[in-house]
Amino acid sequence: MRLRLLIYGLLLVCCVPFVFPIWWMATTSLKPVSEIFAFPPSLLPASPTLDAYRQVFALQPFGRQYVNSLYIALVVTIGTLAVSSLAGYAFARVRFRGSGAVFLIVLTGLLVPNEVTIIPLYKMFDAFGLVDTHWPLILIPMLGAPSVLATFIMRQFFITLPSELEEAGRVDGLGRFGLFWRVCLPLARPAIGAVAIFTFLHSWNLYLEPIVFLSSKQKFTIPQALTQYVDAYGGPMWNTQLAAATLSALPVLIIFILAQRQFVEGLAQTGLKG
């Protein structure tokens, strides 16, 4: 009983740095400027106002930027799933000439973080006239280094499927693509879920790539837009920044709270455990 109380106490204390910033972000965004630096700070706004939220949309095309982030993340997620599930399946279940060599080449993607290649990537997209478009933010994560981890996770999953499944499919006259699409892919839901979550969050959080590749506000993504709410002296407009930050976090946070089982267990069950 004592031990139990101690553990609950420890858990509660540990929660503070995880939960408090999120609470602070949401509540401060509802405070009028005069209240932000009030001392002692108040946990709830005394006179809540939506002014900061109005500012968010008045100062920047925030709706547009939101749509940019959303559609880029969705395209990247679907594209990565297509690329990585096909490649992962081939590496796990198809015996073909050159498979080992190709796998080694693909694995080098795990060794080369995007930050290492950002300069030549910038020059390449510049040469094709694709700077200040969304193409780099879509193509690089979907086909480049970040998708390798996805391929690896899919491969680890497909390896675990029993071979009898595919033999049964063969008897029914399915070819390789049929086996992949009809038999194996439907079984891969946990791995697909984990890869989808990883990929979506990765794209949603991208910061270096957008600030390198994008220059017009209409094309900005959310993380990049968040830091643009500054006053005439370059100082941050805190309540506006925090309102925009809250808006950026809210949808993902809500989905997470509704589907936290799939989130947490999906990530834990992807061959990533030892």
Place this chain on the structure above:
Amino acid sequence: MTLLLEKPARSDSPAARAPYWTMRRRDTLAGWLMVAPQLAGIVTFVLVPLGLVVWYSVHEWNVLAGTFEFVGGDNYQALANDQQLGPVLRATGLFSVGLVVLNLSLALFLAVLLNQKLRGTVVFRTLFFSPVVVTLVAWTIVWGFLLQDNGGVNAFLHVFGINGPNWLRSGGAAMVSVIVVQLFKNVGLNMVLFLAALQGVPAELYEAARIDGASAWARFRRVTVPLISPTILLTMILTIVGSLQVFAQIAVLTQGGPGTSTTVLVYYLYQQAFQFHHFGYGATLSLVLFLIVLVLTVVQWQMRKRWVFHEN
């Protein structure tokens, strides 16, 4: 490839007239088609740029004049003479070591707490994990707000009679701040991986250790740690490589300051290339980053043999 040659002819292929599209040929075609997008992507967006980084590192690029000249080892010379490089590597090392040590200890601690058979652990797990799904820059901005001189953290410390420093404006404290911000953002991910590993440790082993009179701490050290060591290694690799890539937090919180105290390698190479337009020198710094990642990964892979107790 030799493996394919040694394989006996398939018994189900008709012996009389072997068709061209044997199962093996069909599989080879299907296999190549399936890996083609990934392979093309890796060649285009990883291998070619990696080659170009090497190429650029022996050139100098003047964006304004539009010239691109071969300069041989000049950039490497500059690297050797760069007064900033020492502090930058030091900051990078401090950040990585601090983050990895704190992250793995806290993740393991929380996972052990949550692995107790108690009600409500799912709620706590959700709370610890929730920063993972908050937009990285949003999380950084709110911490930036809390860490100001007159911000929430110092107000909290004031309750206990402590006068906190101006966290983001004084050297040591700024480094601590960026580590802590990153720590709480992502520790939930490692916690979940540890939790999955802990749940895979058979209860009989603890039972046996208990009968042998092992204390809780001894059970943890002698049973838990060895059995989850593959997960410890994996999370360590992921966390170290991730820590070397830190950028947004630095750019938003400190811009590498004060001085160069939080200028990590990625931020420095971003500054050199995209703010000062020293693309050739930036490419040289990219190679340094690549070599560090490469060496660390190889070392960790080697450590696996000595260190990881069991692997399946």
